[in-house]
Amino acid sequence: MVQPLSNSPQPAPPQQIIIQNGSRGGILWRVLAVFGWLGVMFCVPIILAQAISSASYYNTTEGVNEKFFSGDKTADDKIAVINISGVIMSGEGYIRKQIDLVREDKSVKAVVVRVDSPGGTVTGSDYILHHLKKLKEERDIPLVVSMGAMATSGGYYVAMAVEDEKDSIFAEPTTTTGSIGVIIPHYNVSGLMKEYHVEDDSIMSHPRKQMLTMTREMSEENREILQEYVNQAFTRFKDIVKEGRPKFAADPEKLDVLATGEIFTANQALASGLVDKIGFIEEAVARAAELASIDVKTTRVVTYNQPTSLFDIGLSQSKAMNWDKMLELSAPKAYYISSYLPPIVSSFPLGAN
Template sequence: MNKKRWISIAVIVVLLVIYVQTDVISGGTNMGKLEKSLLPSEPSFTTGTYQEGTGKTIALINVNGTIQSGTDSLSSTDTYNHQIFLQEIEDAFTNPEIQAVVLAVDSPGGGVYESDEIYQKLISLKERYPKPLVVSMGTLAASGGYFISMPADEILATRDTLTGSIGVIMSTYNYSELAKKLGVEEIVFKSGKNKDIMNPMREATEEEKQIIQGIIDEYYGYFVDAVAKGRKMDRQAVIKVADGRVYTAMQAKSLGLIDQIGDLDGAIAEAAKMINESDPTVIQYQNETLFNLNRLFSMVSPQLDFLGIKQNLQDSAAPTVMYLYR
């Protein structure tokens, strides 16, 4: 985190302490006012100069962290914000000054829904605004991180990149034996026999396993189709390499999963070549949201959920279908 962000956080903390102290005197009205005034109604972004040039403009957009909605928190190390990212790619393609887009992906993947939302949006934007799209893979561009790369015209990965992991996963826990030892019994009232499917308090039935596997197989088919289309590969050839494993960059290149071994500068040079530009100006999209202020409020207000623990427990109780390397 840079110096400016630390200063911003310090200022907000000081203001928050002042408001909390005066909140007692004012009868509890200041916290509500502060939240309304400081919390942005819409996620936002800015652009900065990544590379100065005299020619056409190329946009650089980063995907860092797990591709999932609602993951931003005070304690999170991910910098990915799904809604902001969707706004950034929309802006990059609709902005007439931007001639090409470079997507820097460093992600283990994420939710099936979010990954497919990005994929579909990129496909749609490229159809309406035929700008070159080049993907630069970082340390890890796996599963959903690979999936969202499929609309690219060219994919580059460094020799140390791990990519691929073409597959789908959905998991839960089985707490039944632990519950017996602790003397805990769950009582469930349900409208149908499969209403509590993947209930962690009991063994899954064979029928339930078939139901879940059917869901996995369907989403897996979407992934395979996206790779076959994006990489111009035969579907059966994709299935042969799509067993969930990750590949090194050299392995991925030999299998046709990426195009070149190269770094971010190489990806930018490739995008410049596609627009016939030798000295491009590269702008980089930057996330303005420092952190979720709701998390900060929760730390100082006992009425609010401390660090989102309650919400996290609720989220973990709902199994999610993931394009995720794990």
């Protein structure tokens, strides 16, 4: 029997009520997590930049890399070749970085200083000499000099880092050396100015402030003052030579004969005692190994290079003749240099030192 359809309303299905505990707290945590990650992403580059900056600040050898030169590539013991090339100005830079690398490398048992320089400023030459002697003393390792095409004036001055070591200065057969002396460049263009009706009307605190001006003829009084300055620098040069060449300390008059600014061939320098041997860098390396009591055949000889990019070359050229450099060139300086235009050569990047 079919039941009649009921017209009474059907009960509604039961509603499900979902209660989410801490829903506001979940949203808050998600917001904090987003900000946290953003903070990390923002802070990490800053921390890395500070770390790199700090490392760069304390890194004294930045941009200078060790390079295999000769010998046994797998050897532990090293002989380091420190290059001094071009005009010596401040003494900082490439030369100082090489010295610092050798000082830190305990596997270096001896040093060969390769000099190919006409010299430079008195202060720059003395600065390099000081740090070479300090390196030799602190590391207690032998130091030998190998002269290249030119080792004159300040270039010869830094070679005295060998001190009284026997058979320690090698000159190649075609080396030019000597030029022991001091010069303060001065040029007098007052006659030219007079011809073109140009006058120097500078205002100064004292007339001696312009002792080296090119626009006026130098007075005898000023010349005597500057000559005394040169004489003292010259005396120091000869004293340094006596430390590196003890035979001249025993007979100073022999040094006076040589210390006239004259340049010498390798054979002339050998005969007069300015150098010890005629030989190439290989002979200097062999002598350094002998002094260090190591076998040159089982030693790694290394040198140091300073990579230069096209950007660096362009930058150095753009700075070559800026106003700061022009002012620096006009400042009076004493030079240990073999050149007839000392102030001019310093404006060009002949030596990265």
